[in-house]
Amino acid sequence: MAQRFGGKFSPNGTSNAPPPTPNSFQGKRRSKAGFKSNLLFILPFPFAWKAFQGDPTTLIYGLMAFAMMLGGAWMTREGLFAQEAYEARRVARRPALPRKAIGAMLVGGGLGVGLLMAGQSSVIATIIATLGAFLHIGAFGFDPMSDKGVEGIDSFQTDRVAKAIDTAEAHLKAMNDVILRARDRALERRIDAFSTTARALFRTVESDPRDLTAARKYLGVYLQGARDATEKFTDLYAQNRDPKIRADYEALLTDLETNFASRTTALLSDNHSDLNVEIQVLRERLAFENR
Incomplete structure (x- = not known):
């Protein structure tokens, strides 16, 4: 038997449809730990590859650069997660460990060690390491430096x-x-x-x-x-x-x-x-x- 169409937007109609499924993304912001932080996990692998192409000194420098940059990538991502949790709360303490700052130092240091592996001077390695750390901070920002919403509260x-x-x-x-x-x-x-x-x-x-x-x-x-x-x-x-x-x-x-x-x-x-x-x-x- 034919059934008269009725719905939310029909004249004098009522909707018998079930309520919409809750949108799990409603009110959520895009995660800061996206492409840029994931890219940091890829950058160390050329150093590991190069480490096994030379003498023992090259091996040591290459593995050091790989470990430092990989650790820096992990610390950076954890710092981004900590910042998201900080920003989501009305009352929050600043992170006890400045993860993004540590990540910047590790990434910069890894670049410097990688240049030493390539035979560059310590001066060039230091300059590039410092520049890499500053670029890291420019890309990912600083860690939260102060408590939020605790003024006047015990x-x-x-x-x-x-x-x-x-x-x-x-x-x-x-x-x-x-x-x-x-x-x-x-x-x-x-x-x-x-x-x-x-x-x-x-x-x-x-x-x-x-x-x-x-x-x-x-x-x-x-x-x-x-x-x-x-x-x-x-x-x-x-x-x-x-x-x-x-x-x-x-x-x-x-x-x-x-x-x-x-x-x-x-x-x-x-x-x-x-x-x-x-x-x-x-x-x-x-x-x-x-x-």
Whole structure:
């Protein structure tokens, strides 16, 4: 039997279509650790190739240049990841280790050793090494040099929040890593969507460390339970691809998203109420002093 067409944009129509799948890339910025940082991992290999084409001195210099440049590439990429985590948070401590600066020195030093291998003088090698380090800094920038969003906040409280957020992020990363074994793109997107919801709660706690007490079980117990459930689900689902197990796991993710979103809303409402109280007290104090 023919069925009348109806939809979201039809007159007096209603849409029976399921809600769109959450976009796991919504709100995400392109990673800084892209082509340029990956290129650094390719540059050392000519030195390794050249090392085995000459005498023992050439071998030593070539392997040193290869190791230094490879280490510099790794430190640079880790520094980019640390900077992304720093920029994503409202309250953050500067990285304890200046990874990009160390990467610049290693890359520059590797270039200098490579020139010594090629028979150049130490003066030329030093100049090129320095130039390479400065070009590295120009391409990738400096590490964050100062704390962000901690002015007027007790350092003890911010340290507690930072540790709790780091633990929560580790649980989310474990969930994302484990679900890859299921080889199910839809579930990977669901985990990404839940991670976005959870990180909204993280940002709320970071903006007001006093919320940590109310959110501690979400950042610890609930996420650890979600990580453990993800591991068990992946092991079972990999064996028989049972649709019932998959449906139960999706229901768990839905409950988690709902609870985390509700807690975030509640904390924001409490913060708004606290602000209204502070404004009212300030108004009364100003009115009293102007009498």
